[in-house]
Amino acid sequence: MTDQYLSGLVLTGRRVVVVGGGGVAQRRLPRLLESGAVIDLISPSITRTIEGLLANPSLTWIERGYTNGDLENAWYVVVATDDAVVNDEVSREAEERRIFCVRSDDRSRATAWTPASGQHDNVTIGVLGGGDHRRSAAVRDAILEGLRTGELGARDASGRRPGVYLVGGGPGDPDLITVRGRRLLAEAEVVVADRLAPQQLLDELSPDVELFDAAKLPRGRAAQQEEINRILVDRGREGKVVVRLKGGDPYVFGRGFEEALACAEAGVPWTVVPGITSSISVPAVAGIPVTHRGVTHEFTVVSGHIPPSHPDSLVNWDALAQLSGTLVLLMAVENLPAITERLIAAGRPATTPAAAVADGTLPSQHLVTSDLANIATTMHEAGVGAPAIVVIGNVVEVAESARPTDTPR
Numbered sequence: 367m368t369d370q371y372l373s374g375l376v377l378t379g380r381r382v383v384v385v386g387g388g389g390v391a392q393r394r395l396p397r398l399l400e401s402g403a404v405i406d407l408i409s410p411s412i413t414r415t416i417e418g419l420l421a422n423p424s425l426t427w428i429e430r431g432y433t434n435g436d437l438e439n440a441w442y443v444v445v446a447t448d449d450a451v452v453n454d455e456v457s458r459e460a461e462e463r464r465i466f467c468v469r470s471d472d473r474s475r476a477t478a479w480t481p482a483s484g485q486h487d488n489v490t491i492g493v494l495g496g497g498d499h500r501r502s503a504a505v506r507d508a509i510l511e512g513l514r515t516g517e518l519g520a521r522d523a524s525g526r527r528p529g530v531y532l533v534g535g536g537p538g539d540p541d542l543i544t545v546r547g548r549r550l551l552a553e554a555e556v557v558v559a560d561r562l563a564p565q566q567l568l569d570e571l572s573p574d575v576e577l578f579d580a581a582k583l584p585r586g587r588a589a590q591q592e593e594i595n596r597i598l599v600d601r602g603r604e605g606k607v608v609v610r611l612k613g614g615d616p617y618v619f620g621r622g623f624e625e626a627l628a629c630a631e632a633g634v635p636w637t638v639v640p641g642i643t644s645s646i647s648v649p650a651v652a653g654i655p656v657t658h659r660g661v662t663h664e665f666t667v668v669s670g671h672i673p674p675s676h677p678d679s680l681v682n683w684d685a686l687a688q689l690s691g692t693l694v695l696l697m698a699v700e701n702l703p704a705i706t707e708r709l710i711a712a713g714r715p716a717t718t719p720a721a722a723v724a725d726g727t728l729p730s731q732h733l734v735t736s737d738l739a740n741i742a743t744t745m746h747e748a749g750v751g752a753p754a755i756v757v758i759g760n761v762v763e764v765a766e767s768a769r770p771t772d773t774p775r
Contacts, residue, residue, distance in 0.1 A: 391412075457476070
């Protein structure tokens with residue numbers, strides 16, 4: 367077998383022709399579009415997914431079969447039809463015009479092979495497995511995973527971008543942090559971590575990483591926000607890669623923007639890396655959808671850290687009581703009796719289904735269900751404490767018809 371010579375094609379602004387509008391073309395088009403190529407797709411018909419891609423001005427559908435001469439001025443050709451005669455005709459014209467041509471049906475008659483490819487930051491991976499597609503994909507995936515987690519090329523000085531990164535760690539399970547968040551942890555020189563951030567990920571940090579505990583314990587010891595801001599700014603000014611690791615999403619009751627403002631005012635570069643918010647993910651893992659067709663058209667996420675009667679409360683509890691959709695309460699364990707009492711007094715039926723999920727997505731996850739009038743008592747009797755997510759609405763009742771088979775690890 368002839369060895370292949372791997373090369374990265376610069377296709378920006380150059381004409382690429384794709385012949386065929388089926389599944390192979392559907393898989394190839396997204397990356398070709400990302401390359402900046404100007405693509406003519408020649409096919410009598412296309413898939414619905416390809417039809418959706420036509421919103422991209424770089425893709426033009428020529429609604430007919432291939433004819434000789436279609437490859438004029440092309441730089442690269444992908445043949446993806448199920449007609450061997452057509453494929454041979456395209457290959458023949460490509461050879462005559464000295465255009466590299468990929469064939470989906472017979473790679474032995476192609477002048478170019480499509481590698482199993484992927485991208486991480488500014489690194490593009492291409493793997494040719496000698497015709498073994500599964501092996502190529504497996505090797506590609508292993509390399510990308512290593513880059514994303516930092517096992518390969520971690521803390522590479524050439525790509526080092528100092529500054530503060532406000533990273534959402536997700537609801538607790540370390541597997542639910544974003545790919546970018548995990549990669550930044552591998553590159554970090556300083557980590558400032560919350561109590562609700564995935565603690566297992568801290569064990570993976572390099573020994574020389576400076577770690578700060580920014581935990582805020584309910585009714586207990588708490589790191590002051592001013593001190594957290596100071597650490598972020600000071601280390602950022604030193605030109606270090608600083609990761610502020612939070613539970614959930616940095617901007618959902620996480621004071622993330624307060625920290626962003628502190629960095630901006632100090633002239634320290636900062637970036638937010640969104641995370642999976644517990645307000646949606648924890649109910650989902652417990653089997654409760656926050657929306658369901660025919661049941662609710664809205665869901666509202668509310669902080670319950672201040673009781674309804676408190677003068678600092680910014681929540682219109684009476685208005686919330688009038689909604690029929692799903693109400694998700696965060697940080698509401700302590701004030702739940704007062705909250706449920708206020709909602710019922712303002713018109714939300716006392717029989718509205720309710721649920722509470724403690725330690726969501728973790729092995730210790732605990733779900734209890736009741737109704738609005740009794741959910742606080744049910745939680746107390748079951749020993750369900752903070753952190754817990756409370757869900758109020760008919761979706762709780764709907765969820766009884768199906769429970770997930772997977773359980774948190």
